[in-house]
Amino acid sequence: MKDMDKSFKKDTETEFPLREEMRPHQVTAPDGQVIDIDPLQDYFCQEPPKVHAKSYFKIVEDFYNWARAHSLWILGFGTGCGAIEMRPLMTPRFDAYRYGIQWRPTPRQANLLVISGYLSVKTLKRAIRAYEQMPAPKYVVGLGSCTINGGMYWDSYNTINKFDEFLPVDLYITGCMPRPEVLMAGVLELKKKIKEGRADGANRYVENFEWYKANQKRVIKNWNMPDYNW
Amino acid sequence: MFEPTPQVDLSSGKYLKLWQGPQHPGITGNMALELTTMGDEIVDCKTHVGYLHRGFEKLMERRTFIQNFPIVCRIAVPEPTFNEYLYAAVVEELTGIESPERAEWIRTLNLELMRLASYLMWLGGIGAAFGQGTVYQWTVTHRDYILDLFEEMTGARVYHMYIVPGGVRGRLPEGFEERCNDVLNRVEKLLFDVEKVLFNNFVFKKRTKGLGVIAPEMVDQYGITGPNQRAAGFVRDLRRDAPYLVYDQLEFDVITATESDAYARSWVRYQEMHQGIRMLRQCLERTPREGPFQARMPNVLHWEVPAGETYVKAECTRGEYGYYMVTDGSEYVRRVHVRGPSYTHAIALMEKLAVGTNIADTAGLMVSLHTYPPEIER
Amino acid sequence: MTFEWIQIPYALLTVFIILNYGMIMTAIMQKIGARVGGRYGIPVWQNYIDLVKNWALRTKITHGVMFYLGPVFRLTGGLGLILFVPTIYGSVMHQNFSYSGDLILALYFIFFGTLGMALGAGESGHPHSAIGVSRGLAQVTAAELPLALAVFSISLQYQTLNITEIVAAQQGSIFNWTLFTNPLAVIAAMFGFVGTMMRSPFDVVLAPQEIPIGPPTEYHSAYLALMQTNRVIFPIAKTIIYMNLFFGGATGWGAFAVKVFALYFVTVFIGVVHPRFRVEQSIRFFLKWGLPVGILAIMAV
Amino acid sequence: MSTATDLLERFGTNYRISEVNEQKADLTFFKVPKDQAVRLLRELRDDAGYTHLAFLTNIDYIERGIFTLNYMLHNYDTRHTLGMHVDLDRDNAEMESIHNMWAQAATYQRELREMYGIRFPGSPRLDDDFCLEGWDQIPPMRKEFDTAAFSLARFYSRDGRGTEDPREHMKQQLYPTHTDDAPEGGN
Structure with missing residues (x-):
């Protein structure tokens, strides 16, 4: 990249300004009580993530894995153009419900994050947040x-x-x-992986937390959220 | 006309800031609405786009003309064909290539099939936005039948890359007419079912009538085009006003309504699907079986398009879709601008219409405007 | 009715049977809904797998005490409803803890779960939960009105508040059912029934499009498993009350299964062909149509 | 076409219209100086019936050091489209805002601000992020911004992606004997 004069650049030396509602501010409740709020502190839990151990007995873990494999709840987040082929997947032609797959609208109830296609930087930030909010045995599938x-x-x-x-x-x-057939094959492949206990992305994420965060922060320049979003 | 948004004192505790999207089932595609609500009523709405920004216009500037052709269809995901056609048309106009008549007919067939598929997807969307999941299941499946036709015709389900500058990539396969007619009959039957289930349903009427009324004087101020404009009573359709391809040889009606609310917009689109089927039947009948389907092209590997600029537009499902291209005589394009109708529908218009509606209606309002985020940010 | 210790295992057995019945039946209902859309649908044992999976999730995040208690209250509502309503008429085993004023308690328990959920969901701090809760309370209150009037009507009719006695009065012939002896009350009650079953057109509380799924937005893993359990028990329990009050009760598990299925199917049948009302529209609907019918029912008695 | 000529005759007396290019029957491009542009736009909209602003965009002529704004107006009655060009100084690009004339213009101006760095004083939410978030480079649509180099530098690229010059590749495919290291018998 050529070095151009700075006049057109956005000001990066100073921090990217926080959105107004993200700054510490005061809120007056309808009854007159004044409440101090620091959104970045109050709305998030600062506890770092931890590695979740497997179940003590192998047979229990296998049973759990079997259940996880047959009940994949996809987060309804169409991040790119691949989302358009997710719809046939859930409708009569291919009907992924047969395999225990269903949409969940909130990340808290989803196990599977499908990144459907290209990820712009802006979406990446949201995808990371959605991923971190999902409960622990969670899986990521990259589409396309x-x-x-x-x-x-x-x-x-x-x-x-x-x-x-x-x-x-x-x-x-x-x-x-x-194509939807490929998605179907991919999901079945993922099931196989889960049943064998090899899909432990959540723990891998925690173990290499620094590396992932460094990569994320290198790309996302206005990092106005805590390092781990519960 | 731009109207400043009301100043809302968030710290007063009366208002609630609510983000609808980007991860939200009630939003079309990957975009976000930042709603400020008071009770159940929206007092301020801001659209945030850019979640799908890929910088197409920049990418096209550093690709040769023939390299651009496979990427343009990715601009608007549910309706790639319009991009292909407009890109081909704009290049043809600048280079002076004329595509043969047979190709024109096949292109029209392709575009109308795409329009039908896109409308079917939208019909499911409006059903789902108001909680009618059954219609969604039906229409998406029937859209799939059309995608099968596309696969037969072009080799791909979604991104066809079929309409090349100078013509189309291939002839229609053997027996395509019968299979296409079969699908059209099925879709027509489905449409009558949908009319019974959705458009005659009293809950649907209650929800959509009077929702998001576009006043006629807003149409030009906001640059509204397509069915949104026709539902406000304007008889404007590029297929009739500035006929491209073979639309001047086809019979169809321009559907209008006067109420201009979500129901009228839905009804206009529903009627246009019937018109689309009518046009497709004519196309199937009249498409020439013989003749060339591609014009003689220069060597595309070093294809220098003469300097010039032009703007070509077409009527897509959402309104005026246009390509503006400036060339400077080199192998690369100087500038391409893609005019997507959602650009104004989803941002300026949505921000205006959402104010004063119920939070629960946001998704339905959004879908009734028929917006696709990828064409906003490209 | 006197209390005996053996009633406790008997009642637990009832709950167990209803739980399994509910798991299978809701799955079948989902399958029916899917068939309308042209899909094959989920396997019938899918609910069990989902339950196990949710128990097996490793992350559990809490937002405070009430967040814990929300699903617990909800489940209490469902269980309490079953425990105090006679499930099978004339059976000692499935009489549960029915007593002379159980109708009043049942009405209370129908509402109890929603209230508990409101507290728990409010604690989660998610705006969607808060909106969902306010919608849910408003709508349930409006939908309960015709039901309450219908219950007044039939308690006037039968001069009792004991469900067992009401069922007893309906035995003998199909024309002894309240459905035929007091049709207005049944119509009023069906408004309440359809309105509180959280299916279209009255499911804006949990609607994914209008607001992502409302109160349970923040619930996951074991909390969600609790709520899922409730989601299969509670509608059955509610259907049992309706069956007892208006459709002659059940004298055996066979009749029980058929009647509950049929009643539940009514909501599914309405649900698959209707979009959903906005909350103020549904309130208006209940006040405009449900309430007059309920008042008429009382006047008729 | 008579409409375009009539129109330009009508406004040619008051405005310095130049570089008229009748691209096709219903499309005409012309250029006006920057200080007259918004006044002419208003007149075209109110008096000449060009009520529809199709889009507003910008062309970067880096070699001449100018930006050329293009206002695309459409007249629904005569079905004629006008493209109005306005030249701006590339290093200090600033233009009068038209957000008061068309509602969607504010969005276009926001986009131009972000993608080219053109300032439109008074336009609402001008400095808000539009498509990009946390962008710390020069505006990406400017010609001097090299997107491939940027992408390679910032987004890790995976090994194994080969880029072939299509011309060389096709030459190898079609005339394998002409290349020096053609495989034996390859075609």
């Missing part, structure tokens, strides 16, 4: 060639190229765009 190496947008200034640097990916599904 754009999550693998950038695909068509390898030279775009706003889409990331290598998704597994930012979140622990369990499975990639190739194609642009992947």
